Amino acid sequence: LKTRIALWFGLLAAAVAAAGGLAIHAVAERRALADAEASALRELRRISAELQALLQAVEVSAGTLARSEAAAGGDAVRLRTLLDATVLSEPNTAGGLVALAPEASPTPGTAWARYVGKQGRGLAESDLVARGLDVASQPWFRDTVAADRAHWSAPYFNDTAGGRWMITLNQPLPAGAAGERRGMVSLDVPIDRFNQALAPFRNDARFRAALHKGPLWIGDSDWLSIGTPPPASAALGEHRAALEGRAGEGLALHPLGPGLRGIHEPVADGWGLMVLMDEDVVLAPLRETAWRFVGATLVVIALLALLSNALARSVTRPMVQLGQAAQRLAQDGFDMPTPLLVRKDEVGQLARVLDSADSALRQQMAHTQRMAQEQQKLDSELR
DSSP: OHHHHHHHHHHHHHHHHHHHHHHHHHHHHHHHHHHHHHHHHHHHHHHHHHHHHHHHHHHHHHHHHHHHHHHTTTOHHHHHHHHHHHHHHOTTOSEEEEEEOGGGSSSTTSOEEEEEEEETTEEEEEETTTTTOOGGGOHHHHHHHTOSSOEEOOOEEETTTTSEEEEEEEEEOOOOTTOOOOEEEEEEEEHHHHHHHTHHHHTOTTEEEEEEETTEEEEETTOOOTTSOOOOOHHHHHHHHHHHTTGGGOSSOEEEETTEEEEEEEEETTEEEEEEEEHHHHHHHHHHHHHHHHHHHHHHHHHHHHHHHHHHHHHHHHHHHHHHHHHTHHHHOOOOOHHHHTOOSHHHHHHHHHHHHHHHHHHHHHHHHHHHHHHHHHHHHHO
């Protein structure tokens, strides 16, 4: 009886604890994922607005410099002044370039190219033509002057700008009166400037955020330093294609595979921001807490089992004593312990009843013995 009481008590406690723990864990998992998703969407909207403002500011500065070049009238001093003012006034840029074809150059018949880069609080100017660079033959120059609009370059490592990864906005100059292509301006933006905007995601292991321009991945929250190469982005293109196909399903994180969810948000013309959430990382603290809870529950169950065993022992001890007293009935009658007789519960009642039965049996046995003696005497007299 004692063993069954302890066993059923322990099983009941384990079942209640397991059911309650599973229910609480399921609710906590849903809440953790919902909170993480809300945090990701909140940061996505904020960073998207910041990046859009950054891109527009650089594009406006490049467009203003391109339009101001015509007002310089081929004056080299004025061109350098305009370039210096543009680079200094635009906080997102690390340098700028004005490159003119030979027919539009301040020195007719010779190409003109000046690059200005930020150096500390000042500027460092470089004459690319004087350094022996044939500007007109460069692919980036030919592609830009042949284009109808500004375009961004792919990320590249710029040794001349302090060994940093850059992306450049190349803006063609307005065509001349005869329709000839006159040259280009460009502004360099460090990749670190984009990654600064993605810093909230970089500091949170649950997320990864990546910025792209068309098929080119520009910024990545996993890109830790502007001096290191960009992280692998082969899988990002697959995720982006899958998320763009679900753009009409509302602002929410969509499943991409086991333990991975994401969202893609257009930022500007051809630009987009993608955020990925790792569910395993989100749920890791919760699962660690759950295992601790399981350990604590097992300890509590063990303690409850010991408590129930002690309780069962206190309940069954009087029954054991009654059983032992009943076993001695065949030998020398009941020997009922006094503590059982003074109990006020059912065990005490049963002990008193058995003690009374013992007295009645003793009297009956004495009476039977007397009758046997009288019968024996009568038999003797008859003989």
